[in-house]
Amino acid sequence: PATESKRLRIAMQKSGRLSVDSQALFTSCGLKINLREQRLIAHVENMDIDILRVRDDDIPGLVMDGVCDLGIVGENVLEEESLQRQLDNDSFDYTVLKRLDFGGCRLSIAVPQEDEYRGPASLDGKTIATTYPRLLGRYLKQQGVNARVVNLKGSVEVAPRAGLADAICDLVSTGATLEANGLKEVDVIYRSKAVLIQRKELTDSKQLKLIDKLMPRINGVMQANE
Ligand code: ATP
Ligand code: ZN
Incomplete structure (x- = not known):
């Protein structure tokens, strides 16, 4: 125009x-x-x-x-x-x-509450659901972790319970949503x-x-x- x-x-x-x-x-x-x-x-x-x-x-x-x-x-x-x-x-x-x-929020890795987590290496060979595949991919690469990334546009926090993923990478502000879905925040990968x-x-x-x-x-x- x-x-x-x-x-x-x-x-x-x-x-x-x-x-x-x-x-x-x-x-x-x-x-x-x-x-x-x-x-x-x-x-x-x-x-x-x-x-x-x-x-x-x-x-x-x-x-x-x-x-x-x-x-x-x-x-x-x-x-x-x-x-x-x-x-x-x-x-x-x-x-x-x-x-x-x-x-303000953080992009974090979360896993089922009962899972043991000993740092990013625990994600090796796992499947991680996220709306932010590129940010997560960069983090995994930096950490030398080999994981499968599943790109979901919504309902990321139910993916582990639904058997779609072992872990998630999602936005967190209070953590209440994670807790409600039986997940715990284990690593912050990006602060926004x-x-x-x-x-x-x-x-x-x-x-x-x-x-x-x-x-x-x-x-x-x-x-x-x-
Ligand atoms: P749209 O319909 O515009 O696509 P959306 O559902 O993708 O909306 P919102 O949930 O409204 O997006 O979040 C917009 C932005 O707000 C996020 O990208 C993030 O930068 C920021 N934000 C702050 N706190 C949170 C939070 N707890 N969860 C999600 N996003 C948050
Ligand atoms: Zn959006």
Whole structure:
């Protein structure tokens, strides 16, 4: 499309663990968004910004492909997409503008409570279910562990009970879900927070000015939250 409209496009999660905090951050930065509007694109009334509400999994790709200018996404999803794109020889460039103070979680290995676990070597020859095959694969390689990785998009925590896997690698914040499924967390392989990312090769001076205006506000909001 012709680039007559130079409105800054920001991608955020439509609904999920990052959406309330992302929206609150925008609001604190002075963006007037119609909160009731449940559409894909929300126009910011008082600035040249459009907010795109999408699945969190789509955000890294939208920014890396230059379709969106900024995005808020978990580092776990961002890093998984980067690793996948490196393997596929696709572009995976972006800049992290800010590590945010929400969306904290860890990607951990968990095994059935009754299982003995003596470090990553215990996973040798085992099957591990995860939504993050590339992050897990990198970890296993670093540890010199030979395990089979099963990629599940959901219900990872029931995989051991269902006989689909010996262990899982999943996101944890409190550990309550693991416990409810008879699992115990045995190793943390990645610590994540939400980050604000920018596409590479953003050169429009009006858009860059707008980002320069937003960043001190974001820093201010985060300092106030401390
Ligand atoms: P979508 O419908 O957008 O694909 P989703 O179900 O994949 O949503 P959520 O569960 O909303 O994703 O999680 C979004 C992000 O929130 C995660 O990728 C992670 O960065 C962060 N997060 C923080 N705490 C947790 C947690 N306890 N479990 C899962 N994700 C968490
Ligand atoms: Zn998702």
